[in-house]
Amino acid sequence: MKKPRWKSQRVTIKDIARLANVDPSTVTRALQGSERVKKSTRQSIEKIAAEVGYVPSVAARTLVMKRSQLVGVVIPDMTNPFFAELARGIEDEAAKNNLRILIRNTEGQQLAEKDAIKLFMELDVDGLLVPMARCPKEFYERLEESCPVIHVNRLDAKYHVSCDSLRGARMVMDHLIDHGHRRIAFVNGPSGPVKEPKMAAYKAALNDNGIHFEENLIFEFDGALQSTKEIGNQLLSLKTRPTAVFAWNDICAIGLIHALNEQGLSVPGDISVAGHDDILLAGSVLPPLTTVHWPMYELGQESVRYLLGLRAGYEPRAPEMHKPSLVVRASTGPVPS
Amino acid sequence: MKKPRWKSQRVTIKDIARLANVDPSTVTRALQGSERVKKSTRQSIEKIAAEVGYVPSVAARTLVMKRSQLVGVVIPDMTNPFFAELARGIEDEAAKNNLRILIRNTEGQQLAEKDAIKLFMELDVDGLLVPMARCPKEFYERLEESCPVIHVNRLDAKYHVSCDSLRGARMVMDHLIDHGHRRIAFVNGPSGPVKEPKMAAYKAALNDNGIHFEENLIFEFDGALQSTKEIGNQLLSLKTRPTAVFAWNDICAIGLIHALNEQGLSVPGDISVAGHDDILLAGSVLPPLTTVHWPMYELGQESVRYLLGLRAGYEPRAPEMHKPSLVVRASTGPVPS
DNA sequence: ACCTCGAATACAAACGTTTGTATTCAATGG
DNA sequence: CCATTGAATACAAACGTTTGTATTCGAGGT
Numbered sequence: 001m002k003k004p005r006w007k008s009q010r011v012t013i014k015d016i017a018r019l020a021n022v023d024p025s026t027v028t029r030a031l032q033g034s035e036r037v038k039k040s041t042r043q044s045i046e047k048i049a050a051e052v053g054y055v056p057s058v059a060a061r062t063l064v065m066k067r068s069q070l071v072g073v074v075i076p077d078m079t080n081p082f083f084a085e086l087a088r089g090i091e092d093e094a095a096k097n098n099l100r101i102l103i104r105n106t107e108g109q110q111l112a113e114k115d116a117i118k119l120f121m122e123l124d125v126d127g128l129l130v131p132m133a134r135c136p137k138e139f140y141e142r143l144e145e146s147c148p149v150i151h152v153n154r155l156d157a158k159y160h161v162s163c164d165s166l167r168g169a170r171m172v173m174d175h176l177i178d179h180g181h182r183r184i185a186f187v188n189g190p191s192g193p194v195k196e197p198k199m200a201a202y203k204a205a206l207n208d209n210g211i212h213f214e215e216n217l218i219f220e221f222d223g224a225l226q227s228t229k230e231i232g233n234q235l236l237s238l239k240t241r242p243t244a245v246f247a248w249n250d251i252c253a254i255g256l257i258h259a260l261n262e263q264g265l266s267v268p269g270d271i272s273v274a275g276h277d278d279i280l281l282a283g284s285v286l287p288p289l290t291t292v293h294w295p296m297y298e299l300g301q302e303s304v305r306y307l308l309g310l311r312a313g314y315e316p317r318a319p320e321m322h323k324p325s326l327v328v329r330a331s332t333g334p335v336p337s
Numbered sequence: 338m339k340k341p342r343w344k345s346q347r348v349t350i351k352d353i354a355r356l357a358n359v360d361p362s363t364v365t366r367a368l369q370g371s372e373r374v375k376k377s378t379r380q381s382i383e384k385i386a387a388e389v390g391y392v393p394s395v396a397a398r399t400l401v402m403k404r405s406q407l408v409g410v411v412i413p414d415m416t417n418p419f420f421a422e423l424a425r426g427i428e429d430e431a432a433k434n435n436l437r438i439l440i441r442n443t444e445g446q447q448l449a450e451k452d453a454i455k456l457f458m459e460l461d462v463d464g465l466l467v468p469m470a471r472c473p474k475e476f477y478e479r480l481e482e483s484c485p486v487i488h489v490n491r492l493d494a495k496y497h498v499s500c501d502s503l504r505g506a507r508m509v510m511d512h513l514i515d516h517g518h519r520r521i522a523f524v525n526g527p528s529g530p531v532k533e534p535k536m537a538a539y540k541a542a543l544n545d546n547g548i549h550f551e552e553n554l555i556f557e558f559d560g561a562l563q564s565t566k567e568i569g570n571q572l573l574s575l576k577t578r579p580t581a582v583f584a585w586n587d588i589c590a591i592g593l594i595h596a597l598n599e600q601g602l603s604v605p606g607d608i609s610v611a612g613h614d615d616i617l618l619a620g621s622v623l624p625p626l627t628t629v630h631w632p633m634y635e636l637g638q639e640s641v642r643y644l645l646g647l648r649a650g651y652e653p654r655a656p657e658m659h660k661p662s663l664v665v666r667a668s669t670g671p672v673p674s
Numbered sequence: 675a676c677c678t679c680g681a682a683t684a685c686a687a688a689c690g691t692t693t694g695t696a697t698t699c700a701a702t703g704g
Numbered sequence: 705c706c707a708t709t710g711a712a713t714a715c716a717a718a719c720g721t722t723t724g725t726a727t728t729c730g731a732g733g734t
Binding site for chain 2: 681682683684685686688689690691
């Protein structure tokens with residue numbers, strides 16, 4: 001035994017046909033439950049198929065049907081519980097409708113995103129689910145000619161399921177301002193479909209409350225937890241410290257709180273910190289996080305339903321905007337006196 | 338326009354052949370970079386292929402080659418950062434070796450695991466990566482006849498990449514015992530390849546230190562964060578409270594700490610809590626978690642390398658046991674006096 | 675001028691399914 | 705008893721690649 005070899009001796013429909021003394025076409029139809037085969041033959045075929053351990057060839061079927069019956073899902077960052085939750089919604093709903101999905105992770109990189117899509121196209125997927133896509137609009141418009149593409153939170157896309165990112169951010173800002181905060185730092189994140197709306201909400205909130213915008217209260221978070229330490233330091237080195245921070249997401253908020261603690265500041269005693277996403281652990285950390293809850297699980301489910309509807313030939317209904325909600329916990333409080 | 342339809346008008350190798358005035362077989366060979374085609378023809382073919390936007394059909398190729406050049410990965414729970422990290426390792430290493438991988442999530446359910454495997458077999462995958470598989474050994478043994486299957490942490494599997502779960506658990510126990518703890522509660526988790534070793538390590542540590550085992554100090558965690566509240570309550574309703582808890586994983590530990598805090602206990606002042614997994618946030622929560630670090634990213638990378646080696650025909654090297662490490666942070670301390 | 679050789683390319687079969695059409699066969703009606 | 709019908713099944717082509725073998729063609733040697 002030079003090499004361990006793996007035999008790919010597939011049992012085919014022809015083998016079954018031979019054993020059952022019928023034509024291969026009859027086997028297909030029997031396995032599909034077609035009306036055209038007699039009940040008794042179908043049963044004997046099913047029996048044989050089970051006995052020999054028949055495994056259909058997706059490749060062959062795809063070749064003739066021109067569609068693989070698979071749906072590709074492109075997730076930016078599985079490490080982030082926020083997206084993991086969305087993926088769960090997608091998977092559960094897909095399973096319910098026995099749709100088979102395939103997941104790829106892009107780590108937030110455009111290149112990986114394109115690569116994922118490329119693979120899916122080569123696989124003749126039946127549809128694409130692309131939450132928070134990073135690639136430009138035009139890139140997806142080309143794809144839409146060959147298969148349905150559902151976006152999550154891409155208002156400018158043909159088909160999308162979205163949540164009002166502007167509103168969520170605004171709620172956080174209003175909450176902070178209501179508590180008397182005026183110097184509110186804002187940590188923005190990597191580009192994507194929610195970056196701009198959040199920034200817009202931040203500015204609008206300041207503006208509506210007569211607070212003037214300061215460039216040096218704006219920070220940038222790249223998504224890596226360890227980067228929060230640096231942001232924390234920058235924040236503390238400002239001449240006048242902000243009394244509150246609106247962090248890009250909960251990961252960022254938790255990291256920031258940790259960094260601030262290390263510098264001897266307490267949250268929310270000395271400084272309030274709000275997050276975004278309401279990840280699983282958001283309510284269990286100390287202090288429990290004030291954050292914005294997005295119905296990610298539901299958005300996942302709905303995107304699958306949307307796709308199913310489209311495939312069934314329904315007219316796409318007008319995209320309805322889901323509403324995020326503010327979850328006030330203990331990481332935010334009044335301005336320290 | 339009754340229905341929005343998606344044309345699946347693939348540009349095929351034949352189309353390119355026609356445009357280039359050659360035979361389809363020449364096109365394939367050109368695109369493969371075969372020596373058998375003249376450089377000039379190859380170049381013109383490549384040019385045409387790019388112009389018309391040729392997308393190869395994985396289905397057709399798989400059909401004739403009997404292998405899809407894809408590797409299936411079955412992850413138990415993407416929501417758990419522990420596995421997400423492993424997935425990252427797998428993906429990165431796969432990308433480096435341009436191997437294409439497909440991920441499926443099982444939510445820890447055997448049924449979903451079987452289903453995932455079934456799909457992968459139908460797709461003629463080139464290999465399977467199955468971390469912390471829930472399904473019985475025999476199930477996988479059958480598969481191993483048709484394609485290489487690499488397990489993570491399944492010592493009894495033919496091919497596996499593992500980390501010493503016994504040792505990790507033992508280190509936590511020794512750490513706690515060194516700090517004077519005698520009544521140590523243990524929260525075990527759902528069945529899988531690490532459940533038994535952890536329990537064994539727990540018992541061995543007690544035994545080696547002359548502490549006798551108490552059944553009512555053993556709890557069971559199902560993986561859902563909210564279940565920790567109930568466990569916390571049970572824990573506090575014991576006649577004599579344990580002074581330390583070894584939790585199944587970090588999620589469980591964080592939930593438990595939160596539950597204990599709510600009941601007015603401080604960690605580690607009143608009770609020490611240790612976790613397992615060293616998830617991303619473990620060091621950033623309050624108190625930072627004492628936990629066991631597993632090199633998940635590396636295990637992911639290595640499992641891919643292992644697979645690659647196997648496919649290349651190398652003899653499988655003796656599986657080396659990776660070593661976990663104890664990360665002592667602030668959630669554990671001496672026994673309260 | 676003929677033969678050989680090798681480079682470049684063409685031909686054709688095969689992979690496992692699906693599906694439209696053709697065939698068989700028995701039962702029914704006249 | 706033959707024509708008609710309809711149920712059950714068989715036949716055959718097609719899907720887009722890959723690959724072993726055959727063909728073509730021109731150059732080089734004799």
